[in-house]
Amino acid sequence: MKMLNVKLPIDTQFNQFSAKFSAAFNVPTPGEYDFSVTTNARVSMGKTVQGALYLIEAITVAGSVQREDYLEAVKVSAMPQIVFSLKSKGYPILPKPVFIPNYIDAQSWAAWFSAKQSDDELLGTVTGSLVQTAALVGVASVSLSVVLNCYEITDSQFIRMFEERSEEFFRSSQRVNV
Numbered sequence: 001m002k003m004l005n006v007k008l009p010i011d012t013q014f015n016q017f018s019a020k021f022s023a024a025f026n027v028p029t030p031g032e033y034d035f036s037v038t039t040n041a042r043v044s045m046g047k048t049v050q051g052a053l054y055l056i057e058a059i060t061v062a063g064s065v066q067r068e069d070y071l072e073a074v075k076v077s078a079m080p081q082i083v084f085s086l087k088s089k090g091y092p093i094l095p096k097p098v099f100i101p102n103y104i105d106a107q108s109w110a111a112w113f114s115a116k117q118s119d120d121e122l123l124g125t126v127t128g129s130l131v132q133t134a135a136l137v138g139v140a141s142v143s144l145s146v147v148l149n150c151y152e153i154t155d156s157q158f159i160r161m162f163e164e165r166s167e168e169f170f171r172s173s174q175r176v177n178v
Contacts, residue, residue, distance in 0.1 A: 009155035017045035021126040033130040048115035064143040073130035080128030088117035
């Protein structure tokens, strides 16, 4: 796999965006833990800095039930997934939803988004369902905690080069095989 190795500005800050999403048993779908409820739509994961460029470096998803129990309960036809968006834009910042067939332990990523508006927020929306299995009998609800590890870049020259996709930006970066 090839990845872009980018030299980030020295004043780049590490930032984490996080939120918790819950699904109650039998609400609204009988026999399921359904995440597709309004309380899991457009949940704030944290405020962004106006004018900043963000590099999502990793995602982690953990849950309130054992990993094996979650995996066994995933409803394949309605697999849990998360969509990230900015409050000001309303549309997804990634081209596709992130499916959650199992818990995710700091999976490496390389996705970019920028925050142009003041008082903007990164939002997460989780949909999908789990079915109640024998291991989940008596479990009233299942929760998922989602954390994005990001680099927050405020260096105006770096952002300008990135947005223009200038030769200088790509010359200062190099491709590496991993």
